[in-house]
Amino acid sequence: MENFDIHILGCGSALPTTRHNPSSQVVALRGKIYMVDCGEGTQLQMRRSKLNFNRLGHIFLSHLHGDHCFGLLGLISTFGLLGRTTDLHIHAPAEYEPLLQAQLDFFCQRISFKVVFHPVDTTVYACIHEDRTARVYSLPLKHRVPCCGFLFQETPSLPHIRRDMIDFYGIPHHQINNIKNGLDWTDEEGNLIPNARLTVPAAPPRSYAYCSDTLYLPSLTGYLKDVDLLYHEATFDKTFLQRAEETGHSTAGQAALLARECNARRLCIGHFSARYNDENILLEEARQIFPDTILARENLILTISAKKI
Numbered sequence: 001m002e003n004f005d006i007h008i009l010g011c012g013s014a015l016p017t018t019r020h021n022p023s024s025q026v027v028a029l030r031g032k033i034y035m036v037d038c039g040e041g042t043q044l045q046m047r048r049s050k051l052n053f054n055r056l057g058h059i060f061l062s063h064l065h066g067d068h069c070f071g072l073l074g075l076i077s078t079f080g081l082l083g084r085t086t087d088l089h090i091h092a093p094a095e096y097e098p099l100l101q102a103q104l105d106f107f108c109q110r111i112s113f114k115v116v117f118h119p120v121d122t123t124v125y126a127c128i129h130e131d132r133t134a135r136v137y138s139l140p141l142k143h144r145v146p147c148c149g150f151l152f153q154e155t156p157s158l159p160h161i162r163r164d165m166i167d168f169y170g171i172p173h174h175q176i177n178n179i180k181n182g183l184d185w186t187d188e189e190g191n192l193i194p195n196a197r198l199t200v201p202a203a204p205p206r207s208y209a210y211c212s213d214t215l216y217l218p219s220l221t222g223y224l225k226d227v228d229l230l231y232h233e234a235t236f237d238k239t240f241l242q243r244a245e246e247t248g249h250s251t252a253g254q255a256a257l258l259a260r261e262c263n264a265r266r267l268c269i270g271h272f273s274a275r276y277n278d279e280n281i282l283l284e285e286a287r288q289i290f291p292d293t294i295l296a297r298e299n300l301i302l303t304i305s306a307k308k309i
Helices: 042-048 072-081 096-107 163-168 173-180 218-222 238-247 252-261 280-287
Strands: 004-010 024-029 032-038 056-060 088-093 115-120 126-130 134-140 148-154 207-211 229-233 266-270 293-295 301-303
Touching: 004 042, 004 266, 024 042, 024 148, 032 134, 042 072, 056 126, 072 088, 072 096, 088 096, 088 126, 096 115, 115 126, 218 252, 229 252, 238 252, 252 266, 252 280, 266 280, 280 293
Parallel strands: 032 056, 056 088, 088 115, 207 229, 229 266, 266 293
Antiparallel strands: 004 024, 004 301, 024 032, 126 134, 134 148, 148 207
16 A cells, blocks of 8 residues: 655644744655645745655645745745746635736746646635546635635555466456456356456545634535544634634634544644643543544654555
């Protein structure tokens, strides 16, 4: 099973602290890496996490608050200094396109690669990117500005060939791709060998969901059913519920409630308010509802393991 890792580069909220960087993550899947949000300091965190800049092809921005996007222009500038030539794709709310273009025109006139902008409708659940590795969906969130989360679903793999059966029935090598794609085999005597005897099902595809920043939204449950790993903001504890509602954020307990409702395998909470010097109060609140919860922290790597067949 190939890697499916989430690298936490920043998990703080809007007010800078010495303990946390602003929001940013990298999703590493089957040799590709995708970035989710790009707060200040993201490129330094990529260095610390030993992530290869050249493998980053797509950046997904959830919304246009500075703690989620102020690091993007610096990252693009660094790509130019490194001599990047491959296109860089930015998926973000449509309002960002003219702002980004103005910055590129002023600061990045001589970069040797194209920055391709893809507007995202933050109000709908939709597939916004697909390749041979993953499908990425937008998740409509509710914040003070247009905002969406992202669901990464691993592209299903083909079944595994049973080499012992291939050899037993003398099936020629050039037929293996056909069998992987579901065809049966007929031997020289006309006997039909069912595909299920020749293959082993691949592990079910894995999934990861990123939800920050948002009010608690039970409507997300249908989109996130059985998700392997859910990252959900937990800006406040329950004693600040009114503040959370006023600012378009969630409490740790609300994050855990959503994880339980969608039957997530694991929950990681982040986007911590600067008021907390110790986030264990948030962790304890969440674990009372959803025990398999962990705290995000900078340079943490979360591995999504294969599901059992």
